[in-house]
């Protein structure tokens with residue numbers, strides 16, 4: 163069943179579990195992740211990021227396939243545009259049939275981020291599409307000091323009030339990519355955000371964070387977990403030079419990697 167992210171994330175927030183936002187990069191990866199969700203009877207958000215390389219990850223083509231495949235299973239599946247900075251990309255994704263989009267204004271000043279998010283919400287809502295925004299900035303490992311900025315709880319509440327956004331990505335210590343050293347999450351900060359913000363919260367940079375820490379965040383409103391690096395690393399490992407046609411091994415490896423997140427973190431429907 164092809165859905166937007168609103169009801170699936172609100173349910174996850176109420177019942178304290180997460181829906182996995184799995185970064186995909188091709189038709190094969192999208193098909194594999196849908197098969198995993200269908201086999202495990204768990205909801206899934208497939209994500210394509212703004213700069214995904216075409217033609218492997220051409221928006222319209224992937225979206226058309228995902229809508230078709232989602233229609234063949236009763237589990238809720240959404241197609242989400244991840245980390246879009248450019249309004250044209252957002253509007254073309256909405257036009258292509260994406261059910262959910264992220265406007266990433268996390269490196270903009272608060273007022274500008276809020277203003278553009280509000281605009282995106284207005285357009286998306288009219289098309290039945292849900293919107294994720296980010297406040298604070300989840301960076302990359304090895305960022306310069308100041309490049310990753312943790313979310314200020316009171317600002318998060320104000321941002322949600324001003325924009326009417328459906329879900330909010332927060333920065334509490336995760337990073338995109340491979341951690342340098344041990345991950346440390348600011349759970350007190352997350353708890354305060356949860357007390358002040360009533361919409362589902364999103365955690366980016368899921369890979370390598372560890373299931374114990376991730377399970378703690380579910381108690382405080384994290385309803386969507388974005389994962390991509392671990393899936394790509396699994397694919398790279400499976401694509402060894404000895405494999406003549408490595409697709410099968412890649413699909414098996416990325417399915418196993420996604421299962422490792424879905425089984426412990428997402429509830430059976």
Ligand code: 13P
Pocket residue numbers: 185244245337338339340365366367368369388389390391392
């Ligand atoms: P990882 O690549 O660290 O899993 O993060 C993915 C992500 O947050 C995409 O938005």
